[in-house]
Amino acid sequence: MIRILLVDDQAILCQVLQNWLEKEPDLEVVGTAHDSQTAIEQVESLSPDIVLLDIQMPGMDGIAATGIICQRFPDTKVIVLSGYDSETYLSNATRAGAKGYLLKNTAAEDVANTIRSVYKGYSQMGPGLFDKMMARVSSNDGSSGQEEPSAAIDPAQLDPELPLLLDRFDGQALVEFVSRTRSSEAESQLCAGLTGYLRQHPTNLSALYLAGVLSHRNQGHTLSAFQYLRFGFKEATKQGLSMEDLLFFYREGAQLKPEDAFTWLTPVESPFDSDEGLPLLIAEAERLFGAESTTAQTLKALWRIRRLRHFSQTCLALGTQIDAVQRGFDRALTR
Incomplete structure (x- = not known):
């Protein structure tokens, strides 16, 4: 089959x-x-x-x-x-x-x-x-039977700053770059160029972020923008980016489809499924769905359970240490 x-x-x-x-x-x-x-x-x-x-x-x-x-x-x-x-x-x-x-x-x-x-x-x-x-x-010129490759997209021709931005993901630098790009014509050219660049480098995180932001801002293509950002978030997770970097994708996505974007954060074993990430999840759930919503209340309950488990584990470890000290005292008294 x-x-x-x-x-x-x-x-x-x-x-x-x-x-x-x-x-x-x-x-x-x-x-x-x-x-x-x-x-x-x-x-x-x-x-x-x-x-x-x-x-x-x-x-x-x-x-x-x-x-x-x-x-x-x-x-x-x-x-x-x-x-x-x-x-x-x-x-x-x-x-x-x-x-x-x-x-x-x-x-x-x-x-x-x-x-x-x-x-x-x-x-x-x-x-x-x-x-x-x-x-x-x-x-084609010549008779080698080899097809000429498509012309590579040169980021420097789109904007002199772009090669450095595409070299590594720096969320704050990308935000500042977008804020400086005021001309709709320049934004349109960047969108077209980034689409071509992503065909050659489909997992470049900076290009995915910029394509998502500019597609929405310049062309109003909410669906395309959201898909660029969603793929960027998941690819960034696979590439091991920090929670702070992942939030650049999430925050842009949340402006387009807040409830759908929230689901990016919630899979089991995601970076946000942690003691450091849960407070952010709770805050986002309260902002999107309300403090009394089922989602927010469930996350708060999970947070309390984890705190209790951590407390229990600490107590168990402390109890083991106390037992060891007690045995030491007992041995000293029997000598």
Whole structure:
């Protein structure tokens, strides 16, 4: 049985695809996702054999998601499903690691056969796409058969300060940079440039933060902005950033979707699931939901339980020490 994850921002297309594919006895749809971040999380939790992925989604696009999935989960193969037969999209997808590229008007039988071929280790392209790619290769200067790589995004051309900011995550420096970027034209150019940069460096935390902030501030793209920030928060957690740095992503996300952003902080074993992080969680819960809300009261109860447990452990340790001292006195008195 070939296990498949479907990824498209249009839920109805996922449902149609699922209905088609599950008519095949050897294919099983194990999950669906409607944005790139959720897709990456689903790959991690479900370990599908094949990801059928839309190339155009809000926030992180399918090319960047393909690169991350292929890098982190080499046993999972990606097939890109696109509405574009552009050789640029095709070459970017294959360069990111996609093993297949299909157009959305591909017949259901051809989609199923492509999934089987890619599962067996072959690369597959939709009808006419291979010819188009080869025509582009043959039209390149020289006859080496090598395709010219896409031009790399030079951050210095977007802004002289940007290379240093992208080199390491400094939340306060990024906030100050955004506050100095007043021109809407400059913000628009930065957004476009950062989108291209993230295709080449999809886990760069500074670029994810800036793309999230500027997408909302300049273009009003709340959904895209939130997805950049959410992925940035989770990637920053994986990269081991401090709670203080994680809060830069959270605070921006909380301005867009406060309740959804709050869930970033609450997973078990997150950096905020600690004696240092719980007071912040309680304060945020009271601010968002009210001091008497179930969420705030639950967190306060958890805080009290942890304090009691800490007190109990201290008492046990102290009791052991007292017992040792008592035994020492007893031995001294019997001499």
